[in-house]
Amino acid sequence: MKIICIGRNYTDHINELANERPTEPVVFIKPDSAVLPKEQDFYIPEFSNDLHYEVEVLVKIKKVGKHIEAKFAPSYYDEIGLGIDFTARDLQATLKGKGLPWEKAKGFDGSAIIGNWLDKNQFKDLNDLDFSLTKNDEIVQKGNTNLMLWKIDELIAHVSTYFMLKKGDILFTGTPAGVGKVEPNDYLAGELQGHKLFSVKIK
Ligand code: ZN
Numbered sequence: 001m002k003i004i005c006i007g008r009n010y011t012d013h014i015n016e017l018a019n020e021r022p023t024e025p026v027v028f029i030k031p032d033s034a035v036l037p038k039e040q041d042f043y044i045p046e047f048s049n050d051l052h053y054e055v056e057v058l059v060k061i062k063k064v065g066k067h068i069e070a071k072f073a074p075s076y077y078d079e080i081g082l083g084i085d086f087t088a089r090d091l092q093a094t095l096k097g098k099g100l101p102w103e104k105a106k107g108f109d110g111s112a113i114i115g116n117w118l119d120k121n122q123f124k125d126l127n128d129l130d131f132s133l134t135k136n137d138e139i140v141q142k143g144n145t146n147l148m149l150w151k152i153d154e155l156i157a158h159v160s161t162y163f164m165l166k167k168g169d170i171l172f173t174g175t176p177a178g179v180g181k182v183e184p185n186d187y188l189a190g191e192l193q194g195h196k197l198f199s200v201k202i203k
Contacts, residue, residue, distance in 0.1 A: 001168045003030040003112055004159050005056075005085055009148050009174025016177045025150050025158050028102055030085075030172075036110040041201045044182065045108055048088035051182050054175035055133035055141045055190050058083045059152055060117060061169040068160040073153035076165065080120045082131055082190045082197040084113035085172050087179075114170060115190055115198030123193065127151050131192045135182070143176030 007026035008014050014021055036042055044051045058081040065076050085106065092105035120126060126145060133141040145151070150158065155173060156165070182188070182202045189199040 001032045001166070001170070002163070003032070003034060003170050003172060004163060004165075005030060005106070005172040006150070006155055006159075006174040009150060009155075010143065010176040011147070011149065012177035013175055013179065016179070022149075025155060027159055027162070028106060029163075030107040030112050033109055034107050034112040036113050036200070040110075041203045042086065042110055042113070042182075043203045044184065045088065045110075047104075048091055050088070050090040052087045052089045052179045053133060053135070053140075053182055053188055054085040054087055054179050055131065055143070056083055056085050056172045056175050057081070057129065057131055057143075057145055057152075057192065058114065059156070059171040059173065061165045061171065062167055064164065064166050066160050066164040068156055068165070070153040070157040073156035076156060078120055079117040080123070080126065080129070080192070081117045082115045082192045083170075083172065084133070084188065084190070084198075084200070085175060086111040086113070089179075089181075112170075112172075113190075113198055113200055116195075118192065118195060118197070129193050131190065133178075134189050134191075135180070136187055140180055141176055141178035145173075147176060148173060
């Protein structure tokens with residue numbers, strides 16, 4: 001199982017990090033060891049002093065495919081979810097500055113929170129899903145999938161040009177504005193269209 005992540009897919013988040021607007025999706029991979037087991041606390045790694053949450057809508061791939069056209073992409077997933085792409089922002093900035101890959105800053109152990117899954121068919125329009133993240137019961141990130149630069153099916157088409165998708169792979173579709181730092185004892189929780197899909201304690 002692999003985790004395919006999209007960066008810079010929401011204009012407001014591109015602006016808050018003063019990044020360049022991409023001309024095609026920014027893609028990176030987290031290894032399967034990045035998944036934080038359910039019900040476990042998240043421990044801030046010792047190599048970061050600026051560990052950020054990024055709430056993201058997730059898609060679980062249900063069958064093998066490559067070179068998938070966007071119009072056929074819906075037949076490759078049934079489940080939609082919500083998670084966090086934890087990012088060591090200070091380390092990422094150092095790596096970006098040197099033109100090096102981001103994996104150490106984004107693919108470390110426990111860096112992927114994967115919440116409960118929902119049947120996509122309960123939603124009228126996957127391109128109009130509200131989601132949010134609370135930190136200590138206050139909303140810190142709010143988004144809607146209609147604000148994605150590339151929508152779910154376009155992302156599947158793009159990433160499957162480079163990576164064969166396999167059953168169980170998970171797509172992280174990018175984060176909206178509001179990313180920020182976590183501290184020990186913080187409590188994060190994520191909601192998608194009114195469904196609470198995960199919570200995690202920070203240590
Ligand atoms: Zn992200």
